[in-house]
Structures are given as structure tokens and as C-alpha cells.
Amino acid sequence: MIVFACGIMHESHSFNNRLTPLENFRNATPGCIAADPELINTRSVEGGILSAARDFSWDLRFPFSAHATPSGPLSADAMDTLVARMTEQLREAGPVDGVLLSLHGAMFAVNEPDCEGAILSAVRSVVGPNLPVAIALDPHANFTDRMADLADIATSFRTTPHVDQWETTYRAGCLLNDAMAGRTRPQLYVGRLPMLAGLDMGRTLDPDSPMNRLKRLAREIEQTEAGVLNIDINAGFYYGDVAEAGPSVVVTGHGEDSRFQDIADRLIAEAWKTRDYVSIAFTPLEQAIARARQPATKTGPLILVDYTDGPAGGAHGDGTTLLKLLLDADIDNSVVGPIFDPISVEQAVAAGVGQTIALDIGGRTDPAYGGGPVSLECRVECISDGNYLRKGPYAQGTVGAFGPSVSLRRGNVTIILVSKRLQPEDREQYRIFGIDPEGVNVLACKGINHFRADFEPIARELVFVDTGGLVTVDFKVFPFRNVRRPIWPLDAVELPT
């Protein structure tokens, strides 16, 4: 079997006015997958596709797998170029037996609110309507009708933090393999209700979370209902301004059968019941600092989680509110960062290790969200190329790149500055600066969900704060234009019982 695979993944915050240009995408050049023979051994989306190809002896054509840190909508150039590049590679691959795409599901461009639908449309323009096409998604996908019409198979990560990336693309590969062999005729059925948020953002660390409860029901149905090939559940992305935004249940069924739609509808009705449950509560900033000042009674860092400025949700990642508070508090053995600030990095690198310099740190992207630059004198402690190998559960084995990066010291506070916006996700991100996160007293980072996979096990406590960043949970403040209305919680919605 000849299989064409490609990845184009971005979670786009529709209300972040900083567009995402093409140069923000890593691994977007044809040939980059083949150039990295170690990828097959990683717990990544690429690793799952490469493993499926090996196990099923496919002749795999997998030119690239583009990713960028969540941020604003793609520029028209970024969107058009990525789609044109993929389409050209697909044409060059010649006749194929199946297509497997690694997408996000909440990619938004200035010229296209449903990027995944547009990508699938481009694929269909080459391969026609009948070839099996599988998509593997992030559960923060806003699953559109166009996606359901154009794809045959859909899987989503089943964990948040997303530690089953490998499993998700591999599962899509297994389903695709059966379809290519003619054993199944997969079709998609989507259940949706008028809700923009729900399922506690898909969080799964608590075994009894709404997502886990729904997943257990889905697994039971897969076992007992004939023809149900796969069920996946999306929590949706409520910063994505597309008509179908919000939670969805996607059933991949064998052939046409109204039962599959009934299953999707029944499961999403369960999600409706818990729509207003949220497991995260913010601690007021002063109270959070007071808690951080208290002497530790357990080992491990108290982690101050600057949630609303988290790059994983499309925020700027350079807000300084928490930095200012920690500099004032000067708590023993505290670390703040990573903070996105390539300009200060360049100045610190030019000065060199051991030098004391004056810098204006962070807050450059938009001071309205989380505080403007902080002027201070500090000592350059460490300079790093910013490359780290992920050793924790999140995308284990892959390499992350902060770009040129530094750690700085002012009093008892160590500040980490980086040149690329990346979420906190792995303890190695601190070790490259000679910092053992296990031994830190107070660690302030801009995490949302994924950092918890590697950091929660070592933390003595997580304290979530809201510093006014773009990932506000009060998303009613955003000027939605495209979402279907009425929709909960923007509108009062009564469902027929």
C-alpha cells in the first residue's frame, strides 16, 4: 500500500491579533521527516505514523509535519503556502492507496476559519472522493461538518495533557489500513450540541473527570455495538471563532447507519450535563505570593501557574505581572520562566556570562495582556543554545528548541528568557540552564495543561493565577463572529427534553 502522510498542526487563538507567519512553523520543509531517522522512536504524532507504516509495510510518502506554538490566526501566506506545499507533495507521490493527516482541528487563518476543512478539500481535489482519508487530531479540535464530509476516519488524543500522541496517529493508521484493504467502509458521524465549552477542557488527570467518564462509555460502546470502528471525543477550542466551535463526539462507523449518529448524539448529551464543570480555580495574586512565601513542609517546588499567559493556549507568553511580584517578594530559590524575549536574550548573550547588565524584560508583544517590560539589573548566569530532549511523558524523545536562551539572576530570583515561544512541558527545559526543577523552592511558569504531565509529580503544590493574559477563562469578552448562535454560555440555551 502506498500511503501519503502529512502534518499541519496549529491551534490558533482567533482573538490574538499577532498573526502566525510561515516562519513560525517547524518541520515544514519537504524531506524533514526522512532526514530524522530517530523520529520513529519518539512518542510523537510522527512516531505513530512511522510505526504504523513499518508495522503494515506501507510504502510511506511523508514529506513534512509542520507545527507551530499556538498563537494568532495564520497569515494568508502561511495558510496558502502550507496547503500548496502539501498538495504539490501529494501530486508528486503519484497514485496512493490512502492518506493519513496529522492535524490540530482548531487552526484558523485570516482567509479561512476552517483550515482543516480546507486542507481536506485540497487533498480531495487530488485524490478524488473515494480514497480512504484518515485524520488524527488534537481533542481541542472544533470538528466541522466539512471535515466530517471530506474525511473517512478521525481520531483524537484521549489525554490532556496530551501524552498519547503516538497512540492517536497509530490508531488512525490501523483504521486506515483496514479501509485500504477493503475490510471496512468508514464514515464519520458527529454529535454536537449548542455549547462552546465543556468537558473541563478535556482534562484527564482526574480519573473521574467528565472526559474520562465519557471515554469509558465510548470504550464500552466500541466493544458492544457492531460496526463502531472508533469513537473520539473533542473538548473543542473556545478561542476558535468557527461556526462549529465547541465539544463534539466523532464516531467512525462501518458504512451508513443511523445508529452511529444516535451514538454520537447520546454521548454528546452526556457532555452537556457537565458543561459548566471546571476543575481549575484561580488564586488571587497576592494570596498566591503569600502562599509561596510560606516555608515548605514538603519537598518539590510550589508551582505558580501563570495560566492565562500560557503559550499552549495561544497567549503571548511574555507577560510580566508574576515576574514583578516575584522580584519584589525575592523568595529564596525561586525561578521564573521561560519568558519569551529574544531582544533581551541577544543583549545578555552579547554581555556574556558573569556580567551584570540592565535589561527591559518581557511585556513587548502587548502590555495590555499581562504587563509591560520590567527594567532591572541582573547577572547573566548561563547561556544556552536552547535545545532540549523531551524525557517526560509529553512527546517523549523529541527535541524542543527555545533558540538562544539565557538564565539571569537578581537577588534570590532566577529568570529564564528564550527566543522562541514554547510552553513549559518538560523538566529538561530547566536542566539545560543547570537548574534541577525538583530542587527549586518556587517555580513560576506559563503552563496550562501539558506541563502537568512532567511537573505535577514533583510539585508540592500547584497554584493557578490569572495575570490578565489572552487565555482568559472569561471568553465572553471576545467578539465572536462565526460561531453558531445561540450557544451556551454566550447565550441562554434550553434543550428540548
Ligand SMILES: [Zn+2]
Ligand atoms: Zn490540545
